[in-house]
Amino acid sequence: GAGVSQSPSNKVTEKGKDVELRCDPISGHTALYWYRQSLGQGLEFLIYFQGNSAPDKSGLPSDRFSAERTGGSVSTLTIQRTQQEDSAVYLCASSLEGTFGYTFGSGTRLTVV
């Protein structure tokens, strides 16, 4: 597609449930990143993919968080047993490897109640 597409745009879930967030990067972009932004806070790095592998997953806050990427394209971020502190906007970005022209999707706003 023309831009980075994320779904759902909004998700309300009950504490303890699992959620899956999807990112469809710009076609041809080999690098894919997940960030999250809590209310009034800066962007917090979560994980980086190069192709289907994740050479840097240092930002994942706990083992409840995992992500995968298939076919060098779509990525899914999964949060298990959601907690209220997981409430945030989850942003996905993609870029051509070797450049820093990050393009962000419009994000998924996750609310855990």
Place this chain on the structure above:
Amino acid sequence: RKEVEQDPGPFNVPEGATVAFNCTYSNSASQSFFWYRQDCRKEPKLLMSVYSSGNEDGRFTAQLNRASQYISLLIRDSKLSDSATYLCVVKGSSNTGKLIFGQGTTLQVKP
């Protein structure tokens, strides 16, 4: 200490004013620097890269001072449409392309 620090503001200025934002970073090995703009409830968008020699894009001027580890953004002749949060962004020394974002400085331009 945060890796990238900014004064959160808000900066409230009248139309036509000149306003400057500063940002400091902690990792002296940082390689690349950027300013992103984020509108309310929207995703960040690249405003401009920051080069050691300084660079200008229309009303916007960015400067980098490696010795003092700070970055600045100057906006001249402010427009109402400049109202947004400005994010200072630093690429670390790793080769993953990971960008570290500051918390952002909020600018409100008033008529």
